[in-house]
Amino acid sequence: MRLKLKIWRQAGPGTAGRLVDYAADHVSPDMSFLEMLDVVNEGLVKQGHDAIAFDSDCREGICGMCGLVVNGIPHGPDRGTTVCQLHMRRFRDGDTIVIEPWRARAFPVVKDLVVDRSALDRIITAGGYVSVNCGGAPDGNAIPIAKEVSETAMDSAACIGCGACVAACKNASAHLFMSAKISHLSLLPQGQIERYRRVVAMIEQADAEGFGSCSNEGECEAVCPKEIPISNIARMTREYFRALWVGGR
Amino acid sequence: MSSRFGVFSSSVGTKILIGVTGVALFLYLVIHIAGNLIVFLGPAAFNRYAFVMEYGNPLLPVIEIGLLLIFLLHVYKAVTMFLANQQARPVAYVKKKYAGKPSRKSFASSTMIFSGLWLLFFIIIHVKAFRFSPEYPWPAGGRDLYRQEMENFVSPLTAGFYVLSMVVVGSHLWHGIASAFQSMGADHPKWTPRLLTTGKVIAVLMAGGFIVIALWAHFVGART
Incomplete structure (x- = not known):
């Protein structure tokens, strides 16, 4: 699968952020959403860029650490799951995915997709x-x-x-x-x-x-x-x- | 929380107040539409009803002031809550979508503040037109409210404004009726789903009833 990603990048709490375009070219439908982001980050680090910061821990939907707004819905389109339980088979080849952090005054952005x-x-x-x-x-x-x-x-x-x-x-x-x-x-x-x-x-x-x-x-x-x-x-x-x-x- | 009354400035206390005042205003609206429907029985019956309401009721000033206070409290709490809620998300989402069932979100629920402000504007015009306006005397006592109503609806602009405003009433009630009960903490596994449906049916009936009266007054009553 080839996907176009629009990911919120923000250097720190006080700074302004923006959506940045990324291409994810070697995505398997069996990957979880966070594994897909891991692969994108691997590519970014190899090119000497700053990895996209996002939270995760157990990656099995029980810790409450991960959380991304995927195409306008927190935790993505599936019901009763966290974003780490979302799989790439839910998307189609060529899709554009917008990824944003939780947005609330009480949840200041720490960096990129990580909020406090x-x-x-x-x-x-x-x-x-x-x-x-x-x-x-x-x-x-x-x-x-x-x-x-x-x-x-x-x-x-x-x-x-x-x-x-x-x-x-x-x-x-x-x-x-x-x-x-x-x-x-x-x-x-x-x-x-x-x-x-x-x-x-x-x-x-x-x-x-x-x-x-x-x-x-x-x-x-x-x-x-x-x-x-x-x-x-x-x-x-x-x-x-x-x-x-x-x-x- | 400095006092028992201070409770009502919290986010939950605010909801309780908006819910309770909302239900009270809804109950008033039920009485209002029941009275309005008497217009179909002709000028004698309608003016008799208006006379009894106005002169046969020593509690009228108390009820009017009470209704005004309830209305103002509903508006004040809803507007201040809306402004506070706007502060809670300073940076908006680039993309935000409806999350799907079981969400109760609707066009009506997303526009409560706008439908509410429209109704505030409408009610000022409406009360001025019928409560604080020159009156025609009615020979049997009181005033000729029937004639006043028919004259009000002669203009297609006024009739159109009323019809549109009643659609807004329907929209406000579409979310508001069931929402008021949830705001007051009333929830039941069997009754809440029924209330959600009933609230929408009542919203359509209320708006429809008022619209029928306005259209009838414009097309039939005002010409006879």
Whole structure:
């Protein structure tokens, strides 16, 4: 396969970036998207050019490290996958592919396609700890939890914090990310003690980081590699509402 | 969060307020269209209804002021949220595409701020035309609102502006009805999909109903 790539190049956080054209001439349909970029980078390095910077780690869709906007869709055209799980067979010979970084004020570009997502970490930090008893580890299954509840909590806990929800949202909102974390802990008995303090603190932190609000379009759900639904956002609102009545802190 | 009211300045609190005020305005619109449909029963029935609404209701000033405050709160929160959201992505994407199902994104959802501002402009003209305007007396009491309405729709420009504005109402409700419930935290595995469809059906019915009234007034009522 021969592809034309238009890739966002940006030297650093404060500098202006632009799309640069590259040709990828020896692409196998069996390659993953990131392997294709590796091959392009190999060529660039051989010619003495600066390699295109992009994030990746596990390359099997579970770490949340990779994230590129491919032809206008975060993580590319496939549902429920990260960009490292996207394969070149999804494209046709001669295609032009536009590759951009996540774009949000809260995600400043570090270099090229790499963005700083530590704002998400700070939201988690604001959520704080979960109180547990000291001493030996409790027996497995010692705390009874209804199956539907534990499954819903697990579905929310599947969030890998990649930030695609923010990238897809027209408001660069982190509501899906936050709501997944809040749902996960508010559903489980272990998360009850700090339940109301947590939701208020996380929302305050997200607002302070400069993420936008939510317009209920659900673009986030459509690009989420873990297919986390926006029903979590409704649950977060209910949690916030309860916190308002009981006093959030 | 300095106080319980400070909660409503957060991104989630803002959503709750826009949702609650949106539902209130929608409920008012349901009463509004129900009243308007009485126009088809003729001048006597329509003017009688207007008389009862205006003079038979001691709570009218309270309701009017309440409605105005709800409206202003809805507009204020939506505009300030839109401006804040614009700040959240200073560098735009070169290429951005619809992500596909299950996204609820639509033309209506992408243009809520514009349809909303259009309606703000429309409502100012509309309220001036019917609430703060010279009145014709009606012999049985109150005013001849029927004649006032028919005269308003004589001009094809006015009728056209109303029809267009009602399409905008439909667009705003197309996304707004279901979105308001999501904003208030109402979500249910069985009822939310039904609400999404029902909201769109109601949007079409409401816009269609108002458009039929405007067209009828222009082509039939104003000429008889």
